Amino acid sequence: MSSGENPPGRGLPRPLSGGPVKFGPYWLEARLAVGGTAEVYVARPIDPKGEPRRLVVKRLLPHFAVDEEGRTMFEREAALHAAVRHDNVVQVYASGLAGDEPWLAMELVDGCDLFRLLRRLSGDARTLGVGLSVYVARELLRGLQSAHAARDASGQPMGIIHRDVTPSNVYLSIDGRVKLGDFGIARSASRATMRTGAAMLKGKFAYLAPEQVAGEGFDQRADLFSMAVVFAEMLIGRPLFAGSGQLAVLLAIRDCRIEPLREARAAWPRGLFEVLERALARDPAARFQSAAALSEALGPFSSSPEAARPELGVLVRWVQSAPSSGQMQAVRDSAAKLRAAQAAAPPTEPQELALAHERSTGEYAAIPSFVQTGTGKRFGPWPFARLVEAIATGQVGRGDSIDYMGRGLAPIESIDELSRFLPAMTTATTNRLTGVAAPDFSDDVSPSALVAILLRVMEAQATGVLFAETTDSRRSLPSQRPGLGEAGRKELYFLGGKLHHVASNDASELLGESLVRRGAISRDEQDFALAVLPRYGGRMGDTLIALGLVGSLDIFRAIRDQGRDRLVNLFRWPTGKVTFYSEQSAPEVQFPLDLALPPLILAGLEAALPGDAAFEKWRDRLDVGVRPGPTPSPALRSAPWPPIVHRLLEAVTGPMPLREALRRMAQGGSSTASDAIRALELALAAKLLVLG
Secondary structure, three states, X not given: OOOOOOOOOOOOOEEOOOOOEEEOOEEEEEEEEEOOOEEEEEEEEOOOOOOOOOEEEEEEOHHHHOOHHHHHHHHHHHXXXXXXXXXXXXXXXXXXXXXXXXXXEEOOOOEEEXXXXXXXXXXXXXXXXXXXXXXXXXXXXXXXXXXXXXXXXXXXXXXXXXXXXXXXXXXXXXXXXXXXXXXXXXXXXXXXXXXXXOOOOOOOHXXXXXXXXXXXXXXXXXXXXXXXXXHHHHHHOOOXXXXXXHHHHHHHHHOOOOHHHHHHHHHOOOOHHHHHHHHOOOOHHHOOOOHHHHHHHHHHHOOOHHHHHHHHHHHHHHHHXXXXXXXXXXXXXXXXXHHHHHHOOOOOXXXXXXXXXXXXXXXXXXXXXXXXXXXXOEEEEEOHHHHHHXXXXXXXXXXXXXXXXXXXXXXXXXXXXXXXXXXXXXXXOOOOOOOOOOOOEEEXXXXXXXXXXXXXXXXXXXXXXXXXXXXXXXXOOOOOOOOOOOOEEEEEEEEOOEEEEEEEOOHHHOHHHHHHHOOOOOHHHHHHHHHOHHHHOOOHHHHHHHOOOOOHHHXXXXXXXXXXXXXXXXXXOOOOEEEEEEOOOOOOOOOOOOEOHHHHHHHHHHHHOOOOXXXXXXXXXXXXXXXXXXXXXXXXXXXXXXXXXXXXHHHOOOOEEHHHHHHHHHHOOOOOHHHXXXXXXXXXXXXXXXXX
16 A cells, blocks of 8 residues: 555445446455555455455556556556565555556455554553564564565566555454555665655655655665664554654654663563664664564564464454444544634634634734834834744844734743744854853854864864854845844854754745745745744744645755755855854754764855866866875764765875876766865865875
């Protein structure tokens, strides 16, 4: 089944009105589910030779059936799924066309999916228990191993990556069998489209691996991480990665926060936590490298299949006896009526009045706000969107008062809906900090100075803040709002040698503006999101997700890229001053960036020397000698240097003219001369290479 569709066994089939419908070689008897791309039916063969009496037929929805990409994905699902024959994988019997409609016939699992079982157990405050959890996990790993090891007709490994190992795709039968299903978003790693895999990523985000969340390349080890997340959920009875919103969940995955497992480990057999900890390692190289290896590690903790199957079967039948969907719908209808009655109560607070006005008129943020600065200047009336921009960029800040939605003037810090937008900017003048010692270093803004400072922070694995300030009107800032100051300011916070957070007073670097500039949302959509920010905790990312304007993974990556761009844009400043203070605590932020510096430095050099400018800078120096530098420090040796830097270091095997190093780089055909020169400048600054 494709992601988002209800698989066989999750709900009760709904008989078709009017009786069975003939579809290709089958009679469709009841609809199990409808998802975003397809419908799933319980069916029986017209000619039962070679197929069971009852099975599942999946057919594309009409608008996908006429879409070339949709049909191609469906055909690929059928091919990949059919290539895997194993007791722990839902079997595909046949596929074909009924007229112009593609269909897929597969095994009907009489039971329920793991999602439904875990939900029912959670409702009774129970968990599956260690023995049964390990049994289900090992059975599922057997199916995964079969998928990962599948070969095509010529005997070549297919490199299948399932990409959607979630409780919804684990089917449990009434006789205690476990089967992996839904290859709807699976891919073969041998396909050219899998070089990064990010573009086609559609799996349920709470079970993704960190590398998938980051939009990096991934392989079959991502499936093993997802499997470990499912296993953890069976053990603790709730999702492993949780948070106040989808972005919080993605951050928890990125950082591999497994505190719930640490809290529960005392109740488990000795050694089980360590297996899970390794399976959930952030670095794929530190995990178990195959499904078979993970299954073997879980072996000492498993119940015997002979004992586990009957026990699991009892639970599955218990789930099947749950209230019908009609009964549950009646409960939901009653709850909806109660909410409607509560919503009908007359509003009393100013914000509630404003929201009531919005609901009745469609005019969002209709009540303007006024600002009175600490110096006595007054601005407004401003709509909510303008107010948020002014606060987020530091144009209005601590010490200023706001008459917000008719409530009367109050300090911005005391207004919950607005104080969250206050940036981490410490001072208006970035080279002075009250009560702090002299800076560790200070320099004029230039690409070379920024490279040197960032490499120093990285090598020392420093924690601190870098202040940047300029009054040059040629910086990459848009025109400032009149009367609110002209200085450009940034504060870059580092934690353990990585970029933690960047505060900026550049309105063009706000998340909404960044998404508009990239075409992810329209200007009207941004204004709408700003108008309703208070309803979603004042968080633009969560607001856009809740409104359905941008997907959670896209927002996650956009926020990360926003931090990256704020640093990279600093390389474009023609003048200014940068000052670094070490041992300054990083601020508490909703989205810690946790970005390694080498790729950011290289991107900054590209911003400073775009296109062919880098090569032109070195055109008259191509005969200069270049050679490997001294042995780097451990921090530099283990740093995540961009691939092009690695290729350059591999090309420079000994003393040689720069021209020869560039010729060797060009043989790979994957980079330009300017790309190589920028990598050279980074390698020289880090002393990985030296001239002469």
